[in-house]
Amino acid sequence: MSQPKLSDVAALAGVSPTTVSRVLNNRGYLSEKTRSNVFEAMKTLGYRPNAIARSLQGRKSQLIGLVFPSVAHPFYGEMAYRLESHLADAGYKTILCNSGDRPEAEQRYLDMLLANQVDGVITGAHSQLVAQFPLMGAPLVTIDRAETGKAPNVRCDNYDGGYRATSLLLERGAKEPVHITSTASEVNLRLRGYRDALAEHGITGRTLELGFDTPHAHKMEMIASYLDQYPTLDAVFASNDIYAAMVLSCAQRLRLEVPTDLQVIGFDGAPYTRAMLPHLATVMQPIDEIAQRAVARLLHAIAGQEDDLDGADVLPVSVYEGSTLRQKQPDRVSLD
Amino acid sequence: MSQPKLSDVAALAGVSPTTVSRVLNNRGYLSEKTRSNVFEAMKTLGYRPNAIARSLQGRKSQLIGLVFPSVAHPFYGEMAYRLESHLADAGYKTILCNSGDRPEAEQRYLDMLLANQVDGVITGAHSQLVAQFPLMGAPLVTIDRAETGKAPNVRCDNYDGGYRATSLLLERGAKEPVHITSTASEVNLRLRGYRDALAEHGITGRTLELGFDTPHAHKMEMIASYLDQYPTLDAVFASNDIYAAMVLSCAQRLRLEVPTDLQVIGFDGAPYTRAMLPHLATVMQPIDEIAQRAVARLLHAIAGQEDDLDGADVLPVSVYEGSTLRQKQPDRVSLD
């Protein structure tokens, strides 16, 4: 037989299946002798309990669905890595779903996950998912994006990140910083932070929207022609490190000196991104802390506990200055 | 009841469970009337078939395990994304495992996957897995690394990549190119390509080994001090784009002009890496083709077909020249 089953072990050990199950789950009273007998039988048969059968009979599959736009993206890749690691530590397995930001795909994945009896779902892509959350049948935790609806959410302090990034640009002498983002909606907290920081200096600001589905090459063109069109722009706050990196490339192409002519700061600060672009200033998300909190809240919900945080859980960001920002201005001594 | 089951649908539709199962699987002859009755009952109950139960009773779980060092790494992230997409298209779900290159972790993940009755495993991390392959119980396809043992492998032409990268550096005037890699083992085909290309020009070459577990900051130091120590080095072939990017940063720090003083070429060319470092020359792996082939071979094996390729499946690389290589030399006209 290919895969030995519990009853095979029982037969070899000369006990009942129930007993084998007991030693497997370390439940109830067993004599030392039976235990070792059973263990030995398991060894010799190379027995491996069938997780599927266990899930079927019990209520929990120990499966968690992860739904992200794409793990190819450095931020989501890092996040997925962290989440999977923490879930594995807690004895959970991770089903990976790349929804590509396509709502139908999200929907299909969600159906699939529920059909597979996942104990919970973590998502960073939630047009669909959040709407269905109340009636979903499995706990959901959302990550990163501002929540819509009432699903538990863990994210970094996007507003503060936007505010601090922009303030930093201004502190270092920027007069006209632009914000580059995918889409400038009203719920975009990074944008709000940017605007508020500018407002304090009486500046209005400008936003370049790249769109979600725009092909990469086109985005490059948009950035380049924008920088070209507004030569007075002297700083960029990009809503993620990819865009920031693209700005760096465009600047090089346009012979703009960074940070002299143009200061640049990004957002995310995933380790591999930092490794590839160590000079890029960025607002660093506490990725691992977010992952840990998300897992903790999900497991909490799975355990049937009330979610006392009721909604969002906002973690602090930190700023990495790199060398795409100008040096700190020495305190000016007023001489007049 | 929370989740309606097949028998609930049967009851509501006034038929037997078998019949419901039949319409679900579209098997056998059904009267149109029963079909629609059953469908309606499913609709009103919001029925969703329990995949776990199906797997238990049937033989296949439609689950595939993906074992990689870390999806946070741009190359593996992209690969995982592609693999998951192709697997989903074929109706398979993906269990994600980040082994971090720790053999015990690989072992634990493998056990977990088999316990979960995965129909197959795809891995890019196979110290352990490959060894056990013959007795594993589920088909395995390995990716990227040179195979050890007899497991089916899909990868790019690492030797050719190394050869062409190095040849290109030489063509563009390099006299002393160094190869930077994690570990310079005998089975390192990129290194072999590098050496052979150099040999044709009568050059010996030099290798800097960074190690697998070395912390990032330390790797940076190693590169910087190496470049410092051998000022005659005029080109770098890095075994991946991260190392190449690190070389770029070090060069900047050391005031080495790229490509004038130092030419650089990397390896991998994942799209997000390309977006972030568009000027970096690199040997591009055909990531999506590799993913497609790997999935095809795995499904083939799952279907019980013989694997006619018996071992490796090597896909061609392409070279992206960026601007970290010197310009092509104009054909010299001999005047003497």
Add this chain to the structure above:
DNA sequence: TTGAAAGCGCTAACAG
């Protein structure tokens, strides 16, 4: 301390 029996939700014979 152990076993027998029932059943998790579904499908696959085998009737009819």
Add this chain to the structure above:
DNA sequence: CTGTTAGCGCTTTCAA
């Protein structure tokens, strides 16, 4: 065209 029966591998009452 449809239903009955049995069983996937395991755990869980309930008894002994």
